[in-house]
Amino acid sequence: MNVVVCVKQIPDPVAPGALDPGTNTLNRSGKLIMDDSDNYGVEMALQLAGGEGDEVTLVSMAPGGETSGLRTGLAMGAAKAILISDEALAGSDALGTAKVLAAAIARANPDLIVMATESTDGYTGTLPVQVAELMGLPSVTFAKAISIEGSTIKVERQTEAGFDEVVCPMPAVVTVTAGVVEPRYPSFKGIMAAKSKPVENLTVADLGLDASQVGSAGSGQEITDVSESEARGSGEIVVDEGDGAQRVVAFLEQLKVI
Amino acid sequence: MLETDEHRLFRKTLRDLFEREIEPHVNVWESARTFPAHDLFARLAPVGIFGLEYDEAYGGMGADHSFTLIAGEEMGRISCGGIPMAMAVQMSMATPALAQYGTAELKEAYLAPAIRGECVASIAVTEPDAGSDVAGIRTRGVRDGDQWIINGSKLYVTNGTQADWLCLLARTSDQPGYQGMSLIVVPTSTDGVVVSRKLEKLGMWSSDTAELSFTDVRVPVSNTIGEIGRGFQQQMVQFQAERLITFYKQVGSIELALARTKAYLAERQAFGKPLLANQHLQFVLAELSARHDMLKHYARTTADAVMRGEDATRYATIGKLMGSRLQREVADTAVQFHGGIGYMDEHWTSRFFRDTRLDSIGAGADEVMLRILARMDGYSTE
Ligand SMILES: Cc1cc2nc3c(=O)[nH]c(=O)nc-3n(C[C@H](O)[C@H](O)[C@H](O)COP(=O)(O)OP(=O)(O)OC[C@H]3O[C@@H](n4cnc5c(N)ncnc54)[C@H](O)[C@@H]3O)c2cc1C
Numbered sequence: 001m002n003v004v005v006c007v008k009q010i011p012d013p014v015a016p017g018a019l020d021p022g023t024n025t026l027n028r029s030g031k032l033i034m035d036d037s038d039n040y041g042v043e044m045a046l047q048l049a050g051g052e053g054d055e056v057t058l059v060s061m062a063p064g065g066e067t068s069g070l071r072t073g074l075a076m077g078a079a080k081a082i083l084i085s086d087e088a089l090a091g092s093d094a095l096g097t098a099k100v101l102a103a104a105i106a107r108a109n110p111d112l113i114v115m116a117t118e119s120t121d122g123y124t125g126t127l128p129v130q131v132a133e134l135m136g137l138p139s140v141t142f143a144k145a146i147s148i149e150g151s152t153i154k155v156e157r158q159t160e161a162g163f164d165e166v167v168c169p170m171p172a173v174v175t176v177t178a179g180v181v182e183p184r185y186p187s188f189k190g191i192m193a194a195k196s197k198p199v200e201n202l203t204v205a206d207l208g209l210d211a212s213q214v215g216s217a218g219s220g221q222e223i224t225d226v227s228e229s230e231a232r233g234s235g236e237i238v239v240d241e242g243d244g245a246q247r248v249v250a251f252l253e254q255l256k257v258i
Numbered sequence: 259m260l261e262t263d264e265h266r267l268f269r270k271t272l273r274d275l276f277e278r279e280i281e282p283h284v285n286v287w288e289s290a291r292t293f294p295a296h297d298l299f300a301r302l303a304p305v306g307i308f309g310l311e312y313d314e315a316y317g318g319m320g321a322d323h324s325f326t327l328i329a330g331e332e333m334g335r336i337s338c339g340g341i342p343m344a345m346a347v348q349m350s351m352a353t354p355a356l357a358q359y360g361t362a363e364l365k366e367a368y369l370a371p372a373i374r375g376e377c378v379a380s381i382a383v384t385e386p387d388a389g390s391d392v393a394g395i396r397t398r399g400v401r402d403g404d405q406w407i408i409n410g411s412k413l414y415v416t417n418g419t420q421a422d423w424l425c426l427l428a429r430t431s432d433q434p435g436y437q438g439m440s441l442i443v444v445p446t447s448t449d450g451v452v453v454s455r456k457l458e459k460l461g462m463w464s465s466d467t468a469e470l471s472f473t474d475v476r477v478p479v480s481n482t483i484g485e486i487g488r489g490f491q492q493q494m495v496q497f498q499a500e501r502l503i504t505f506y507k508q509v510g511s512i513e514l515a516l517a518r519t520k521a522y523l524a525e526r527q528a529f530g531k532p533l534l535a536n537q538h539l540q541f542v543l544a545e546l547s548a549r550h551d552m553l554k555h556y557a558r559t560t561a562d563a564v565m566r567g568e569d570a571t572r573y574a575t576i577g578k579l580m581g582s583r584l585q586r587e588v589a590d591t592a593v594q595f596h597g598g599i600g601y602m603d604e605h606w607t608s609r610f611f612r613d614t615r616l617d618s619i620g621a622g623a624d625e626v627m628l629r630i631l632a633r634m635d636g637y638s639t640e
Contacts, residue, residue: 033270071267185275188306188319191267 001054001148003045004110005078006101006131008035009062009069010121023091023216024223026122032062034069037116039183040176042073045114047181048148055079057108061089061100067199074194075186082108086203091216098130100214103207106135112153113173117142132173139173140166144180259324259558259565268325271305272332284338287464288609291456293341295378295420295466299348303375308348312357316365317373323564326350327557330506335514337606339613340465342507347416348372350503351621352379352425355441355496359484368423368443380421381500382412382444382470383493389413390626392427392490393435397472399428399442401479406430406442408475411454414620418468419456421446425496427489430482439489441496443481450475461612498571500621501578502560508581508617509557512550512588515610516543519592539595546591549584553577572634579627582617589614 009032011017017027034042045056058073058081070081082104089100105113113132118125132139144163145156151170156163158177186194204211212218238247252258279301287293299308310325312318319325329349333342356369371377388394397410408428415424424444431438444451455469484492520543523534533539560573589611593600600607618624632638 031266068263068266071263072270075267075271185271185305186267187304188268188310188321188325191264191271192321194267195264 001049001051001112002108002110003049003054003056003112003114004105004108005038005041005045005056005058005073006105006113006115006128007038007042007058007060007070007073007081008116008119008121009033009060009066010035010119013120019226024226025091028063032066032069034072035116035119035121037118037120037178038073039076040178040180041114041116042076042078043181043183044143044146044176045112046077046184048112048146057082057110059084059101059104059108061085061092061097061104063087063090065201070199071191071194072186074197074199075190076184077190078197080197081199082202083199084202084204084207086205086215088204088211088215088217091219092214093219093221094124094126095130095220096214096218098127098134099209099218100204100207101127102131102134103209104202105131107207111170112148113137113171115173115175117175117177128173128175135171135173137171137173138168139175140168141175143174143176146174146176259327259561265324265328269328269332272307272329273335275302275305276332276336280336280341284336284341284464287341288338289463291458291463292419292466293344293464295344295417298341299345299375299378301375302345303373307345308353308375309369309373310349312353312369312373313365316357316370318357324561326503327506327561330503331510331513331557333503334507334510334512338462338464338609339511339616340462343462343616344417344465346500346503346507347381348379350499351416351496352381354499355483355492356425356443358495359441359488359492360443361480364443364481364483371422377422378417378420380415380417380424381496382415382418382424382426384414385411386413390623392493395427395429395439397426397428399430399440401430402476404479405476406479406481408442408444408450408472408477411469411471413469414457415468415470416465418470419453419466424451424470425483427493430486430489433487436490438487439493440486441483441489441492442477443483444472444475444477448475448477460615461609462616463612497622498574501574502564502570504617504621505560505574505577505581506557508585509550509554511610511614512546512553512581512585515588515592516547516550518606519543519595523595533595542591542595546584546588550588553581553584556580571630575627575630575634578617578621579624579631582614582624585614585617 012033020027049056056078058070058078060070061084065085067083084100084104115128129139140155140157142158143155144158147154153168153170155166157166204214238244306319307329309318310321314320336342353369353372372379385395399406399408426442426444427439428442429438430440450473452471453468454471457467459467523539524532526533556577560570560577563573564570592607593611596607599605
């Protein structure tokens with residue numbers, strides 16, 4: 001079985017980059033790391049495609065030929081990667097990115113495509129379903145467990161009330177939420193092996209796409225303004241005077257969490 | 259030493275790993291005066307940390323020494339000294355001699371499971387009457403056919419209440435001084451091995467420290483590491499690995515302590531401005547940073563020498579000496595510049611202050627480092 005995992009390479013949140021004042025987009029030059037939320041996708045894919053002849057391929061679109069983040073996924077155990085890097089891609093919106101990813105994914109001919117529900121830097125949460133639509137594939141979102149049964153997948157899909165069981169033919173796009181599996185750490189051996197794993201470098205032209213459909217040229221979206229997010233208010237401290245448990249329950253009920 | 263993408267990814271992996279597997283538990287383990295070594299080591303081992311430079315035939319990583327430097331620096335950033343010390347025992351204190359001199363059978367039986375994190379190892383050298391002067395040890399192994407019968411006691415054994423096996427230094431002949439000692443692997447399940455006391459300490463609270471006694475403990479002579487009678491010399495080689503990892507941890511711990519102190523002083527207001535606005539504080543920190551920079555680069559030069567296969571005794575000695583001293587000075591400064599909160603048990607500074615005191619005593623006291631250097635440089639008349 002071939003599984004593709006889409007991996008976003010983002011500026012290290014420990015030293016966050018600045019916004020470009022001209023375009024209001026994140027400055028992505030310099031070393032990037034694998035988005036933490038993709039750890040779960042890679043782990044899920046490695047667990048599903050752990051058999052003889054199975055293979056996990058990573059697909060990423062990133063500026064400047066950046067592979068640092070991809071190496072993390074390769075070190076975890078993915079077999080190879082496809083990187084799409086092209087100056088024409090600067091300023092891509094979600095749909096433009098989806099077109100590029102869909103075209104690159106198609107080259108790997110996968111049985112299953114795993115993506116994170118959303119990325120952690122600049123996100124719309126729409127990319128996975130756009131990729132599925134462009135590829136003409138079914139999509140199942142918010143998976144908390146996936147199992148393969150012949151040529152179909154069975155997914156436990158997280159809902160507000162619990163989970164739905166969804167059965168879906170392959171190939172399909174599945175999005176996984178953070179925390180659904182415990183991602184492995186790359187081992188020293190994995191890190192060294194990743195150095196020699198193949199990374200295919202592609203441009204927009206290699207994918208047979210027209211440069212006018214992608215990047216800022218093809219973007220139907222413009223960021224007109226950005227503003228500081230509201231500072232998070234301080235939490236509520238419940239001092240236990242014997243009724244602590246009941247008050248915590250009441251608080252959670254009021255938030256409709258339980 | 260060139261830091262490659264692989265070094266960076268290994269560093270990040272360790273930082274994430276420690277953040278997830280160690281940090282959430284540090285306060286609990288410090289209060290408990292111990293930590294679950296078997297459970298933690300099993301969780302840490304898969305990244306390869308317990309066998310970095312060891313032979314792949316026994317599950318080692320076959321890495322070069324630069325990765326030990328990275329590991330040490332990241333271990334130094336853990337928010338207590340006890341856990342990284344316990345890890346360092348398994349990595350670089352109880353196992354190097356076994357890896358270098360042990361037979362294939364002995365390595366298969368004891369080194370391989372230590373690398374896999376399936377067992378916990380200790381180094382047992384110090385005794386009630388012999389610490390700095392290792393040649394003064396009295397624990398004896400008397401040969402009876404193909405067995406050693408061991409009697410004696412060992413003090414301050416790190417991981418000692420939990421260890422599955424000890425790398426034990428004992429006298430195995432009547433020759434005096436540096437002669438006639440052997441390093442022997444002693445499984446702690448052997449009859450006659452007793453944890454006589456769990457010791458309370460000034461710092462390093464999460465690490466358990468034991469006094470062990472040995473009464474007619476029988477182990478096969480085939481458990482001897484390397485040559486019978488060469489134990490002292492092999493232990494001196496093993497001490498080198500111990501001093502190097504201690505030094506590398508200091509490079510990491512000092513860097514983090516300075517960064518945390520700076521961040522606090524930038525926030526804390528006094529006399530209408532942040533404390534950091536006082537030039538005196540800036541200059542003291544700048545000076546410590548300068549000395550840290552020298553130490554950090556000395557660590558890289560040291561790692562390069564080890565990788566070239568040179569005798570790194572001088573590097574290990576100077577690095578351990580200067581690192582221990584600078585670390586104590588940084589800890590003292592951190593407490594001072596934090597004021598009252600710096601003295602509080604709940605704050606990282608007081609733990610750092612307690613824990614860092616050990617490095618000038620353990621793994622060879624500062625004066626022992628100076629003794630080695632004085633001899634090397636011809637200052638000593640001995
Ligand atoms: C928390 C902790 C963990 C430890 N873990 C282990 C372990 O796992 N395994 C193990 O075998 N040991 C361990 N030790 C023991 C440690 O290595 C010894 O304490 C150390 O070597 C010093 O020996 P000593 O305590 O006998 O001091 P002594 O040898 O009595 O020396 C006391 C002091 O005298 C001075 N001094 C010594 N020699 C000289 C000299 N030649 N010239 C001038 N001054 C000198 C130094 O200031 C030294 O600190 C540990 C110790 C501690 C505190």
